[in-house]
Amino acid sequence: MSFWKNLVGKFTTLIGQKEQVDWEAILIESDLGINLSQKLYSLLEKEKLLNRTDLAEKRIRNELIAILGNGNLSFPIGQPGVILLVGVNGGGKTTTAAKLAYKFKSEGKKVYLAACDTFRAAATEQLKIWAEKLELPVISAKEGADAASVAFRAYSQASQSQADYLIVDTAGRQANKKNLMLELGKIKKTLEKASGQVPLFVLLVVDGTSGSNVLVQAREFHEALGLSAMVVTKLDSSAKGGMIAAVKYELGIPTLFIGRGENLEALEAFSPEGFIEEFFSR
Ligand SMILES: Nc1nc2c(ncn2[C@@H]2O[C@H](COP(=O)(O)OP(=O)(O)OP(=O)(O)O)[C@@H](O)[C@H]2O)c(=O)[nH]1
Ligand SMILES: [Mg+2]
Incomplete structure (x- = not known):
């Protein structure tokens, strides 16, 4: 049974002859976050749909589609266009860097990679x-090297070779680790300066199995760096994906891709309609 139907079943009680559905619980358990859950709940309440399960589901679907919009976002074009991958440990930054590089290369683009995770030798490797x-x-550079100077060198080389894209991998960090966030800011500033203030594309990579914590991560990285978009990985697992809507609703940050596995092809362009289908039928 799908997780959605499961939840509806779990939170439906029979009071006398009447079914009562605890929509608040269902929405929160779907990883939609508190604010979006409350907004959806008030809609159902206002439109008197709380006890009309099918209509309520339809209403939620439509509202989610409206929030997710038609993700018409494209990567920057520059000389080269710079994509900075950020996020907490293990979210899938390095794997996503490779997947994106593979995608661009398949489209005939010239791609450079920058290994700015200088904290761990294994990361560069x-x-x-x-x-x-x-x-x-x-x-790349050896362990302990200044990450911003690696970024600068990478930009210069990519630019000289007239690359289309420079994909910059960075060290995983908790957003509350101040020094690491500052370093990320320095990498960003260095790249912006090198490119003559062409805005970078800052892509947050999150693990889809982290549930509502994704919203916390997105808020912190957005405050520190200004995010362009998000990639949600590990959606080949049982993750519900509701946080994609929560992040768009609360922060206006769209999801551009989802990761569905560890291999190079396992990167899918995000589609609101596809997401909704999966969300309700999974
Ligand atoms: N199933 C699945 N696994 C993934 C996906 N993306 C990444 N992984 C795996 O998740 C683990 C962590 O991925 P990395 O790309 O190393 O993550 P990272 O953000 O670079 O990690 P740090 O550099 O430690 O911060 C690896 O084992 C990846 O193979 C995905 O979409 N699905
Ligand atoms: Mg990494």
Whole structure:
């Protein structure tokens, strides 16, 4: 049975002859976040749909479609267009860097990679292995090197080679670790300066199984860096994905891609309609 139908079943009680559905609980358990859940609940209440399960579901669907919009967002075009991947540990930044590089390369674009996770030697190594597999240039440095200077060097080389895209992988961090956030800010500033203030595309990569915590992460990274969009990984698992709508509703940040596995092809462009179908039928 789907998680949605499961929830509706779980939170429906029979009072006398009448079914009573606890919509608040259903919405919150779907990872839609408190504010969006409350908004949806008030809609149902106002429109007297609380006890009309099918109509209520339809109403929620329509509202979610309206919130998610028709994700018409494209990557920046520059010399090169810079995509900065940020997020907490293990969210899937390095894997997503490789998937994006693969996608651009398949479209005939010239791609450079920058290994700005200089905290762990293994992190640079991980990106290098992907780059080798993809036959793409990667700019890196030894462990402990200044990440912003790696970014600067990568930009210069990518620019000289007239690359279409520079994909910058960074170290995973908790948004409340101040120094790490400052370093990320420095990488961003350095790249903006190098590109003559062409805005970067700052892409937050989150683990879809983190549930409502994704909203917390998005808020913190957005405050510190200004996010352009989000990639939600690990949606090949049982993650519900409701946080995609929560983040769009509360912060206006769209989801651009979803990750569905560990291999290069497992990156899907996000579609609101596809998301809704899956959300209600999963
Ligand atoms: N199932 C699944 N696994 C994924 C997906 N994306 C990434 N992973 C796996 O998640 C783990 C962490 O991915 P990384 O790309 O190393 O994450 P990261 O954000 O770079 O991690 P740090 O550099 O430690 O911050 C790896 O084992 C990946 O193979 C996905 O969409 N689905
Ligand atoms: Mg990494």
